[in-house]
Amino acid sequence: MVQQVAVIGAGSFGTALANVLAEKGYRVDLFARRQDQADEINEHHTNKQYLPDVALHEGIHASVDIGQVVEGKKRVVIVTPSSAFRETLKAMRPHLEQDALLAHATKGFDIDTGQRMTQLMEEVLADFDPGQFAVISGPSHAEEVSLRIPTTVVAASRSQRTAEAFQDLLMAPYLRAYTSPDVIGTEIGGSLKNIIALGAGISDGLGFGDNTKAALMTRGLSEIVRIGVSLGASQMTFSGLTGLGDLIATCTSLHSRNYRAGYALGEGKSLSEVLAQMGMVVEGVRATKAAYKIARDQSIEMPITFALYGVLFEGKSPKTAVEELMGRRRIHEMEEVAEAVSLRWES
Numbered sequence: 380m381v382q383q384v385a386v387i388g389a390g391s392f393g394t395a396l397a398n399v400l401a402e403k404g405y406r407v408d409l410f411a412r413r414q415d416q417a418d419e420i421n422e423h424h425t426n427k428q429y430l431p432d433v434a435l436h437e438g439i440h441a442s443v444d445i446g447q448v449v450e451g452k453k454r455v456v457i458v459t460p461s462s463a464f465r466e467t468l469k470a471m472r473p474h475l476e477q478d479a480l481l482a483h484a485t486k487g488f489d490i491d492t493g494q495r496m497t498q499l500m501e502e503v504l505a506d507f508d509p510g511q512f513a514v515i516s517g518p519s520h521a522e523e524v525s526l527r528i529p530t531t532v533v534a535a536s537r538s539q540r541t542a543e544a545f546q547d548l549l550m551a552p553y554l555r556a557y558t559s560p561d562v563i564g565t566e567i568g569g570s571l572k573n574i575i576a577l578g579a580g581i582s583d584g585l586g587f588g589d590n591t592k593a594a595l596m597t598r599g600l601s602e603i604v605r606i607g608v609s610l611g612a613s614q615m616t617f618s619g620l621t622g623l624g625d626l627i628a629t630c631t632s633l634h635s636r637n638y639r640a641g642y643a644l645g646e647g648k649s650l651s652e653v654l655a656q657m658g659m660v661v662e663g664v665r666a667t668k669a670a671y672k673i674a675r676d677q678s679i680e681m682p683i684t685f686a687l688y689g690v691l692f693e694g695k696s697p698k699t700a701v702e703e704l705m706g707r708r709r710i711h712e713m714e715e716v717a718e719a720v721s722l723r724w725e726s
């Protein structure tokens with residue numbers, strides 16, 4: 380029976396998950412980067428920078444010593460930004476139990492290689508069986524989880540046993556966890572919805588309406604499916620919680636860092652200004668770069684992602700990007716799949 384869990388990353392979501400687990404009775408060791416933050420969590424049971432107004436459970440023990448946090452743990456949950464994922468794995472590696480099961484809840488790609496987080500786990504932790512790895516994803520704003528607002532997530536792993544182990548770990552009266560074998564689709568849906576949420580925020584920041592946002596979300600989902608399937612995901616996964624579900628939660632919520640960053644861009648702020656003001660990770664910026672590279676190299680059509688890339692990295696004005704999207708070549712709505720799903724004209 381597992382009684383102790385390590386959570387790596389004391390930002391908004393790492394802290395929220397640590398709190399769920401501590402409330403369930405686990406002893407939770409939480410890795411924080413800064414000593415003052417660890418002290419605040421241990422002494423005052425708060426993490427005001429990331430989850431203001433939340434009283435944390437006293438069963439959370441924060442430490443800046445990653446070795447001490449993971450040593451002896453059979454369950455490890457990694458919740459760092461994607462930019463810190465590889466170095467975090469390397470720091471943990473010498474201290475990990477060989478039979479530990481590891482899940483991550485990071486939504487993003489390795490910027491240099493375009494790898495997903497479980498691919499980084501397979502590379503850095505090459506002496507582990509890939510069946511020991513899982514991804515936790517779904518529509519789950521940390522701010523709501525920490526207030527015990529009913530939330531659903533998915534634990535996906537190549538191994539049913541591992542997916543079910545994390546389902547058991549997470550299930551709580553206000554947190555329902557499903558399982559899935561589709562690791563690729565789960566990771567891609569969670570990472571790419573952030574690009575579309577940036578776009579939804581830009582649209583609202585420009586003063587456009589619900590019609591525009593619904594179009595961005597729907598057409599955005601079709602390009603997520605396109606790249607996802609070409610990278611080996613199951614199309615069905617994108618209709619589920621980690622695809623459509625998280626797309627809705629992120630594109631329509633003021634909790635979302637990606638939506639808020641997009642909104643400020645739409646209002647005319649520069650990317651560097653927006654990121655400096657946010658003080659939290661905006662994964663969609665890196666995801667746009669990663670998805671752009673993959674789509675360009677593999678000739679996958681992703682017009683919204685390309686438009687975002689232009690706005691974020693090439694100085695294109697958001698208004699011009701929208702005009703270009705609206706003026707694209709005329710196509711069948713279900714262009715690529717029309718034949719397969721019998722959406723064709725009889726004559």
Ligand SMILES: NC(=O)c1ccc[n+]([C@@H]2O[C@H](COP(=O)([O-])OP(=O)(O)OC[C@H]3O[C@@H](n4cnc5c(N)ncnc54)[C@H](O)[C@@H]3O)[C@@H](O)[C@H]2O)c1
Nearest residue numbers: 389390391392393412458459460463485486520521659660
């Ligand atoms: N916030 C949410 O609601 C939420 C929900 C689900 C998934 N996620 C994902 O979880 C990940 C973390 O997001 P967050 O919102 O908790 O981030 P955050 O911005 O709230 O906090 C980031 C945390 O990472 C730490 N960090 C930064 N660089 C680091 C490094 N080099 N090594 C170790 N730690 C480092 C920071 O100190 C901070 O504690 C992201 O990939 C995000 O997409 C977030």
Ligand SMILES: O=P(O)(O)OC[C@H](O)CO
Nearest residue numbers: 517518519520635636637
């Ligand atoms: O705040 P965001 O935009 O990083 O989104 C948080 C979560 O991914 C929502 O499920």
